[in-house]
Amino acid sequence: MSKKETKKLDYFTDWKYAPAPEATDHIRLQKQYELFINGKFVKPNSGKYFDTINPATEEKISSIAESNDKDVDTAVKAARGAYDKTWSKMPAKERAKYIYRIARLIQERARELSVIETMDGGKSIRESRDIDVPLAANHFFYYAGWADKLEYAFPNRNPKSLGVAGQVIPWNFPLLMAAWKIAPALATGNTVVLKPAETTSLTALKLAEIIQESGLPDGVVNIITGHGPVGASMVNHKDINKIAFTGSTNVGKWIQKAVAGTDKKLTLELGGKAANIIFEDAPINQAVEGIVNGIFFNQGHVCCAGSRLFVQESVADEVIRKLKDRLETLIVGDPLDKNTDIGAINSKMQLNKINEYLKIGVNDGAEMYQSSCSIPKKGFFVRPTLFLNTSQSHRISQEEIFGPVLAIQTFRTIEEVIEKANNIPYGLSAGVWTDKGSRIFNMTSKLRAGVIWANTYNKFDPTSPFGGYKESGFGREGGLHGLMPYLKF
């Protein structure tokens, strides 16, 4: 087994797949987007707008309204009014019908939503079409079902809605995160003020159109756009009963301090640096696929990405060799092309951050390996990257990079890998690859992570709760557990 492996496979042939860019002529986008408050699109108080660009071409797509404190206040008042006058008084089964209608409308406009999601955020059309948009619809369907069954979900506990929920969501799964937040809030009888991330507001605004079309009473869902201060203003607003935030750990910490001493309920879904653990008895070829899916899904812009790979030493050479080989077949490029596996990095800022980490990794002494693929000259792109021979003490093994960069370590015993996997400030997710069922259960009870996948990775379902330990946050979204943060008992 010690023989030096030199054979290499060549994937460059003169047989090329046909370019298959998804058509964009069917989508309807306005030149300028306003705020969605009290069922209407209204101009921002500031009168200011900012550009949203396509990260794959760096071209401007549209202008987005910048809110200020006054807009936040108007939106919260609208939400409070809707809560007091209509939404909290409406029979639960009627609420469910609206949520169900939103789900159906998302399905009807799935194609348009996928294309816009890809244009605005840079993710491949394959993912927005097959994952983001269908899952977003499924979340609404799922929570529509709970709306009139809350007493059965929590028997004898007399569940009651909270009031107005302020929700701040990230740029990695714009529409899906909006669905994760809005669907359970509505099902439990709350009204909503939601702020999408500034680089990816478009699908949330398209969702606002859908909500308008669904006939949902005015003010039940309000969507306001803008930068960080808008979120801060929401967090500090006195008439919001609940803050739900998904995003970076730093901002999450700030929010927790800001709501301390108030009676606001809080859930945080923050960063991650998940361990993906490959044991020697794992189905190796499928594990390699799982590693690829774990770290390169959505360009690695996934809080639960399997960004730390732990491979048992006896199979490390084989796994790394196959991983390098597999990297060569990943297609990086135009996100709208159906053949594309890895799309564009979401923003210039994120691109700079990832490139900075690549430098840090090399300077710290890790061995960098990148796919030999070509990347487009325009737009924000990074080659899929592996760091070999990393240590637990390397910054690239400790800090969340949020890009297609995998830090690889080897391990020898099960005790060692459990210790190292848990030796991190985060605890959102983990992956375990082994043919042995008993080992899976042993690992799941010892890994301190909210979600653990066995022999698969990055699988999401509305019925399954999601959330973290430690600096990855608290509270759960999805499933029955996802109702609790929006209820008082």
Add this chain to the structure above:
Amino acid sequence: MAYDFRTGPTIDQVGIEERVARFNTRSIKKGSKVQALKLALSMIDLTTLEGKDTEGKVTQMCYKAMHPHISMPDLPSTAAVCVYPTHVKTAKDALKGSTVKVASVSTAFPSGNSTMQIKLADTKFALDNGADEIDMVISRGEFLKGNYDFVFDEIAAIKDLTHKYNARLKVIFETGEISTLDNVRRASDIAIYAGADFIKTSTGKIGVAATMPVTLVMLDAIKDYYFKTGIMVGMKPAGGISTAKSALQYLVMLHETLGNAWLDNKWFRFGASSLANDLILQLEKEARGVYFSKDYISVD
């Protein structure tokens, strides 16, 4: 190198199926499609394995193999024809002067339930009649009993004989009978280590024939062996692949699993009888922009 077939790699079926689904979303159109259709045509082992086969039927099929479609004279011929041993001579004569090889099934095809003596004689008869390739079947009963040494030795013996004639050996597992993907992987390793030149999924004689998940497991086995030794082994999915669309999906899988070197009929074959005409139909469609009646395509 010692290799214990009992402790070989395990396969996760869900993972395999997810990978296959990804191959099927690649876009093959226009120029890319024409190129792939021609490549697929050149990889066909045009097959007739019926009890009712006659010399006339075999001769007609051989002409089809050499000239798949008269109105498109520049199309490649198929890689081979595949017949029973008793028809090898007929095929050999009919194909004289062409590049089309003659493959013969053997070893008491399709069940493989016979003595070693008879299997060797069966193979020798085909080789003496001029077969370029031997498609043997493994003893599935012995395999399912866990008698892997028996299966290994059986393949090795047929290989020795086949290679003596400078012919190439394909080993058929009948994956529909050995059923699990773990078994498919184990059978692949046994055949490859015993010296098979090609591994092949099915006889085409039972309900479940070639599938993409099974083929992917076999391609992975070939890849692992290539990584270890640098030796290439060929792959032949057989049975059940009758449409051009499905053939192109297999080629995408081949391309992304084993790469450039295998995109050649020396290393990849389709065992099929009706696939050729669907490829031709699609080639005509690409050339004309419209479909036309199947009556314009010969059905030998």
